[in-house]
Amino acid sequence: MKTASHKIISLTGAAAIALLTAVPGQAQDARATAIAIMKRDFHAKGIAGMDRLDQDALQVVCTRSDNKPPKDIAVRLEKDQAESVKYPADGKLMGDWRAGEKIAQSGHGMTWKDKPGKPSGGGCYNCHRIGPKEISYGNVGPSLYRLGKTRGDGPEMQKYVYTKIYDSKATTLCSAMPRFGHSGALTEAQIKDLVALLLDPRSPVNQ
């Protein structure tokens, strides 16, 4: 709680403080109690440490604004996120779509049951329609079927998709989608493979 407040002050200054103090007293009490109770009641298990209960600035702002952050704060925090995205040194953003399909299918990773060091999946089908053959897909996110065919596969689009997967919050501050590169859930090579799955003209997604 305290550390989260510190981070937010250094990142967004006065505007964020205004947001934080705008909540009515009772809600603030319940929130402080909720955080204290969680910190007392949870325990670390496997790779899921207690530090996961600490919110970063973005999580604080999204929680407190009910995922509808004031425009000026959203713009500033999105910019922070965008600046932290690491792009591949070789400048190539597309990998192998076949490997990408496997990553999109696998929902493993980052839970207390997952082994440390084992590569995570993206779990993309949990939330998105992607390839034409997979009928078991979720709809928390928009359909990505034919993404490359309808929106192109040029350098700008590749950069947009790489960025979205690396840090969804660089373009939509309170997106429901995880920040797969930012959190270290997916490696650079895995993200490239996913970009290929979504944009490569040879990928079944774009047939």
Next chain:
Amino acid sequence: MKRAFILGAAALLAAGMPLQYVLAQSGKSAENAAAAKSKQAAEFAQFHDELEQDNPAELFEMKGKELWQAKRGPKHASLERCDLGLGPGVVKGAYVQLPRYFADVGRVMDAERRIVYCMVTLQGFKKADLAKQPFSTPDRTPDPVSLVAYVAAKSRSVKSATPQNNAQEREAYAVGREIFNYRAGPYDFSCATCHGQMGKRIRRQDLPDLASKQQAINGYQGWPGYRLTGGLMHTLQWRMNDCFRQQRFPEPGYLSETITDLLTYLAVNANGHVYTGPGIKR
């Protein structure tokens, strides 16, 4: 005999599901697959209805009833004097009025937490022992799970009315709502990320919008439940634990205040439904 058959069918159904994926993936067109999907949904609905008529959860209700009445534990006592909120020994209608505030402990408790409290105070069991492996496994259904099934069944056909009558109950609700909306962890998830909108699915599993009345009812109704996936009886303590796992959080304590407050939030949102009893979950 019939029960054994039904249980077998349930296991087969659970095992049979991935087969549909395999079929759907091996060269079928999306349309065929969609048709197979709706056929499968219809078959599931039919199986579900048949199962409900001879509900495997009843086995656990029966076991729970025995456990409730038997003299057990270091104090060699039954649970028949346990006060679930409606007075010592009153079980009927108690489940659908939980979680609630208990003056004897000065806090709000959910059903499982209160039952374990009674096992500790009346029978002399140790909470730490009961908390060691609190969830059902293929080899073992913990006693509190069967007891919850029994207690819940005694609220069948009763209208749910989790109270908000005092400051503690209202605070449990308010804190539960904060926990529900708290985004954190490597995936930035809160409960609301998956359960905060109508009509959403993870893969093919429908996600109830637990902040809305109608869908909170859908999501709350039917627990505790016999889960076809794995063929195990589970309570809401388990459901909360497994959703926190999917949320990539650390593990919440069994019977903790965090869980009680969350359950208060869900139960009050779902108030007013006529409880149909321990059910079947896919």
